[in-house]
Amino acid sequence: MTRQREPDWQPRSDEVQSDQVASYDAMREGCPIAYDGNDSWTVFGxxxxxxxxxxxxxxxxxxxxxxxxxxxFDGAAHRDYRTMIGRYFTDDAIAGFEPTLRSICADLVTAVPRGVDVDLMAELAEPFANDTTCAFMAGRIRCVHRCGSGRRRTAARPSPSTARRWPRSPSSSTTTSAPNSTPDGDGPPPTRPVRCWRNGWTVDR
Structure with missing residues (x-):
């Protein structure tokens, strides 16, 4: 009978979630490579x-x-795809999108409640990532917001203020050329373009 390894920590416990930085610092000192009991290992150093x-x-x-x-992807495949995606996130490529970005930021900041404690990730960071991705992709994707309760709410459009900025038909080089872009020049599977640009946007910008 195989003995099951006991977890070194519980990353989703209330104790860890309440102060992640302190928890990670403590783990780095006491158990720099930790097993969480769910087939995952965390490397802290x-x-x-x-x-x-x-x-x-x-x-x-x-x-x-x-x-x-x-x-x-690993190795060369990861490098090649990152290089391909990077072409859509140059300074020149993003410059034309800057007014939309600033408008989205202004709307989100204006909507944040004043005089009370707020969850910055739920009220600002996640809606920003969602709305900017939707606007950048010109409505080609379905947008997902995370509610305050932790449940996910899926909608065909982002926040109303962002939806008004969507073009009626995608005209940018991103949304017209992305579906046919791969490092080797072959057309990617239908699910690949959205993941490319979603990951490129959130990672690169």
Missing amino acids: HADAVAVADDTATYSNAVSRHLQVPNG
Whole structure:
């Protein structure tokens, strides 16, 4: 009979979630490589994290049954996809989108409640990522907001103020050329473009 390994920590426990920085610092000192009991390991030290990232023969990014572009690729494939995605996020490419970005930011900041404690991630960071992605993709994707209760609410459009800024038909180079863009020039599967630009947007910008 195989003995099950006891977890070293519980990353989703109330104690950890209430002060993640302090919890991570404590784990880094006491258990720098920790098992969470859910088939996942956490590497807390910088040197260890670099060693894992560099050792592509032992460790892989391809850990999900769902396609993740470019984060689910290793080595040259990851580099090639990141290079391809990067073409859509140059300074010149983003400059034309800046007014929309600023408007989204202004609307979200204006909507944040005053005089009370707020969850910055729920009230600002997540809606910002969602609304900017939707606007950048010109309505090609379905947008997901996370409610304050932690449940996910899916809508065909983002917040009303952002929806008004969507063009009626995508005309940017991103939304017209993305579906046919791959490092090797072949057309990607239908699910790949959205994941490319969603991941590129949230990672690069």
